[in-house]
Amino acid sequence: MAARKTDTLDIARRRLLLGSAGAAAAAGLGLGPGRLFAQEQISVAGIYTVPVEQQWVSRIHIAAEAAREAGQITYTFSENTSNTDYPRVMREYAESGVKLIIGEIFGVEQEAREVVLDYPETAFLLGSSFMPDPAYPNLAVFDNYIQDASYLSGIIAGAMTQTGNIGMVGGFPIPEVNRLMHAFMAGVRETRPDATFQVSFIGSWFDPPKAKETAFAMIENGADLLYAERFGVSDAAQERGVLAIGNVIDTQADYPDTVVASAIWHFEPTLQAALARVADGSFEADNYGVYSFMKEGGCSLAPLGTFAGKVPQAALDLVAEKEAAIKAGSFTVEINDEEPKSS
Amino acid sequence: MEIFDILVSASFWAAVLRIASPLIFATMGELICERAGVLNLGIEGIMVFGAFAGWMAVYAGLGLWPGVLVAFASGALFGLAHATLTVPFGLSQHVVGLGVTLLATSSAYYAYRLALPEVTSPPRIEPFQPLDIPVLSDIPFLGEALFSQTALTYLAFATVLIVALVLYRTPLGLALRAAGENPSAVEAQGLSVTAIRMGAVMVGSGMMAVGGAFLTMSAFSSFFFEMVNGRGWICIALVVFGAWMPGKALLGALLFAGFDALQIRMQQTPLGADIPYQVFLMVPYVLSILALVAMSRRAEVPAALMVPYNRGER
Numbered sequence: 001m002a003a004r005k006t007d008t009l010d011i012a013r014r015r016l017l018l019g020s021a022g023a024a025a026a027a028g029l030g031l032g033p034g035r036l037f038a039q040e041q042i043s044v045a046g047i048y049t050v051p052v053e054q055q056w057v058s059r060i061h062i063a064a065e066a067a068r069e070a071g072q073i074t075y076t077f078s079e080n081t082s083n084t085d086y087p088r089v090m091r092e093y094a095e096s097g098v099k100l101i102i103g104e105i106f107g108v109e110q111e112a113r114e115v116v117l118d119y120p121e122t123a124f125l126l127g128s129s130f131m132p133d134p135a136y137p138n139l140a141v142f143d144n145y146i147q148d149a150s151y152l153s154g155i156i157a158g159a160m161t162q163t164g165n166i167g168m169v170g171g172f173p174i175p176e177v178n179r180l181m182h183a184f185m186a187g188v189r190e191t192r193p194d195a196t197f198q199v200s201f202i203g204s205w206f207d208p209p210k211a212k213e214t215a216f217a218m219i220e221n222g223a224d225l226l227y228a229e230r231f232g233v234s235d236a237a238q239e240r241g242v243l244a245i246g247n248v249i250d251t252q253a254d255y256p257d258t259v260v261a262s263a264i265w266h267f268e269p270t271l272q273a274a275l276a277r278v279a280d281g282s283f284e285a286d287n288y289g290v291y292s293f294m295k296e297g298g299c300s301l302a303p304l305g306t307f308a309g310k311v312p313q314a315a316l317d318l319v320a321e322k323e324a325a326i327k328a329g330s331f332t333v334e335i336n337d338e339e340p341k342s343s
Numbered sequence: 344m345e346i347f348d349i350l351v352s353a354s355f356w357a358a359v360l361r362i363a364s365p366l367i368f369a370t371m372g373e374l375i376c377e378r379a380g381v382l383n384l385g386i387e388g389i390m391v392f393g394a395f396a397g398w399m400a401v402y403a404g405l406g407l408w409p410g411v412l413v414a415f416a417s418g419a420l421f422g423l424a425h426a427t428l429t430v431p432f433g434l435s436q437h438v439v440g441l442g443v444t445l446l447a448t449s450s451a452y453y454a455y456r457l458a459l460p461e462v463t464s465p466p467r468i469e470p471f472q473p474l475d476i477p478v479l480s481d482i483p484f485l486g487e488a489l490f491s492q493t494a495l496t497y498l499a500f501a502t503v504l505i506v507a508l509v510l511y512r513t514p515l516g517l518a519l520r521a522a523g524e525n526p527s528a529v530e531a532q533g534l535s536v537t538a539i540r541m542g543a544v545m546v547g548s549g550m551m552a553v554g555g556a557f558l559t560m561s562a563f564s565s566f567f568f569e570m571v572n573g574r575g576w577i578c579i580a581l582v583v584f585g586a587w588m589p590g591k592a593l594l595g596a597l598l599f600a601g602f603d604a605l606q607i608r609m610q611q612t613p614l615g616a617d618i619p620y621q622v623f624l625m626v627p628y629v630l631s632i633l634a635l636v637a638m639s640r641r642a643e644v645p646a647a648l649m650v651p652y653n654r655g656e657r
Contacts, residue, residue: 051452051568053465080452080568173620200610203624206569209365209562213358217607220354231465232563254467342615 042278044068045093046077047086047103050205055231055248056127056144056176056265060102063267072275073100083107087115094119100278102126102271106174113139123283125274129175132285142270142288143176144248146299147183148326149263151333152319153245153301154187156261159315160243161188161225164195167218168227171205173339177229180247180263182336184227190322191315198223199342208232216240225260234258250302260311262302269296295327345612346605355604356488360496363600365390365557367499369578370585370592371506372418372550377582378510379543380523380647384440385425386551387575388447389418391568393552395451398559398566399458401468410560411495411553418552419545421447426544430537433651444575452568465565471495495553495561500593502550507589519543523645526652536652551575577631584635586642598634602627 044064048054052061061077068075076098081089086108093101094115104127105112116124116139128141157166166188170177181199188195198218202210211232218226219236225243228234234251237244238258246252246262270291277283292298301319304311325331349355369390376383383389397414401407421443428439459466471493474480479490510516518539521529526536554574559566577599585592606623609615615623 051456053462055464058464198611200607201620201624203621204569204572206567207572208565208567208570209558210572212563213362213604214607214610216354216358217604218611220352221608221611231565231567235563249464251464254464342611 041071042073042100042275043098044073044075044100044102044275045096045098046075046079047081047089047093047101048077048079049081049083049086049104049107050079052077052079054205057104058249059144059265059267060127060271063271064102066268067271067275087111090115090124091118094122099123100125100274100283102274104128123274123278125270125288132287134285137285138283140274140283140286140288142291144265144299145179145289145292145335146248146263146265146294147179147333147335148294149265149299149301150180150183150247151187152323153247153261153263154184155190155319155322156187156301156311156315157184157225157227157243157245158188158191158195159312160260161192161195163222163224164192165198165222166195166225166227167198167215167221167223167233168200168229168340169211169214169218169233170199170201170229172203173201175337178337178339179335181227181229181340182338183333184245184263185340186334190318197340197343199340202230205230208235212236228259246302252302252305252307256306260307261304264300264302265292266298266300267292269298294323295329345614346609349605349608353484353487355608357491358604358607359597359600360489360492361562361600362603363596364492364496364499365554365562365574366578366581366596366599367593368502368554368557369551369575370554370581370596371502371589372547372554373578373582374585374587374589374592375506375510375519375547375550376422376544377648378523378587378645379519379540379547380526380645380650380652381426381429381540381544382436382440382649383422383425383443383544383547383551384437384579385421385443385447385548386440386578387571387573388444388451389421389548389551390555390558390571390575392421392447392451393418393555394559394571395455395555395566396552397556398468399454401560402466407471407560411556414552414556414560415549418555419549421552422545422548423541425548426541429651430540430544433653436649455566455568465567467564468560470559470564471561493561495557499557503589503593510589520645522652523647526647526650530652530654536654540652551578554578580631580635583642584631584638586638587645591638595631595634595638599627599631602630 046064048057050057064075067073078089100123102125113136116136120138124139127143132141168181200214202214208231211230212235215226215233215236219240219242226233226237228244229247234244234255238255244259246259248265250262250264252259270288273291373386393414396417397410400410400413425443428434429436473491473493476490480486518529518534522536522539529536555571558570581592581595584595606626610623
């Protein structure tokens, strides 16, 4: 085989395959190693199985975009990558010389680990249900451990519900979802010890009409406040005039009279921790989940916004007290990954 | 006891109609295609594209009803692609159908990203609102159960009526059914089998797209890439369930929606605490398969379904 010629061809094709979204950045890579001014910037690539609008991924994307705008990194991404295609895209970015690859491998845990071993020079920071493993020294894992903020949002929810009947619609009962639901419920019980919960999973991440139907059923069954884990739930709450608590992102702007408070995930601390270690060469297998904790700035309660003045002061005082305790380390919100059940 | 309480609540029946609406549109669309002799497996993708196109049109400022038309037209275009390959060229309807599904799904997403490159949460439109029909909406129970829907739901039911009337009471319907049973007979009458089949696939595909658009323009207010979530495949089964007859297919759609609305509510009964949620989610599918087995035993499949027609060939 004419190895040299094939190489150039391959690179050219790879560049094409990066897709329209990555095209601009790929052109940047094309400038090659002679590009002196970029030496301090770390090249980062994101690989997402869903569009970057999706709640969870949007938080990663926003943090990476911010780092890019700050001149800290170069950033390209591939969204909507199917799980079957995921390892191939990982390889393409790794081959192209990207230093840090971020993404989510909940659906391709094993194959992704095989790829990781082939590219020891590349750092991988990937959302995963498993713990870090020294056998894969360049793979660090993370997840949105925002139970602190979920707990605080629960305290507000408990104070706002009239009936004490709270509806929760989730996608699938995976650890990431379960622990936030449990933390939320624990928060509710602080202000409403006798609260009951309706819990349903719709078996899909993206079926807002179904999530909405499920939420309708809960409202008809007495719920006057909904925990909006999925898109569609806040819409049902808005149509029926009940309240909702947001999760991961702040959607109050879209539902000003419905969404009371939201537990928000900030990916920035996770990304910054990884970038620092890539820069000084100390990146290793590690669990970055802790950078989503409140004391690391990884999560927060969204501002009350339109609901300022409508939440009982006693609840806000409790939120402030617990928030201070969480940040000081004197109070820890329990992490419970079991599937929540209706009560 | 619990089930009885659920079944006698008006809100349950309202939910059944809501859940059934997109299925009804798409099932009628598939039914027309198959009655003319063409299996259209592009349905899932066409629904995705319809969901996108209708929503995008409204988002661009066209208004709701023009949005429905845009959705219909976009579906008809994919139908044209499907029909061109399967009818005059006589290619495998399975392969072409799946190809159309892949193409339409990806095109929807590609167009979405071209139109909205920089959004962090999917934009929302003002969707169809439930109509307040004078007198009817005020009837106790029935008003809430049947007459608290959006205009698109009523259009779905009207579609069944129109499809049934056209199929069984017009020369066009006769020709369409004949194209699916005995195309040579159609040819002998001086009619073009190709034209009839292509027309049926285009109109049917347009209806599938409106079914998809129901999701983004009535059931919900923004477009998500995976939101059709297998509803198209359900409709293929519903056509078989309905033995290729509009009335029975409507019954199937209502039955499926009924099981779905029921399982959502059953999850909150004491049963839900003991039975894993996956079992509930499975219920509509399992019961539909059982019903399919029972119903389809006497079904008459259009004799020329999936048989390409070549003029002059015996």
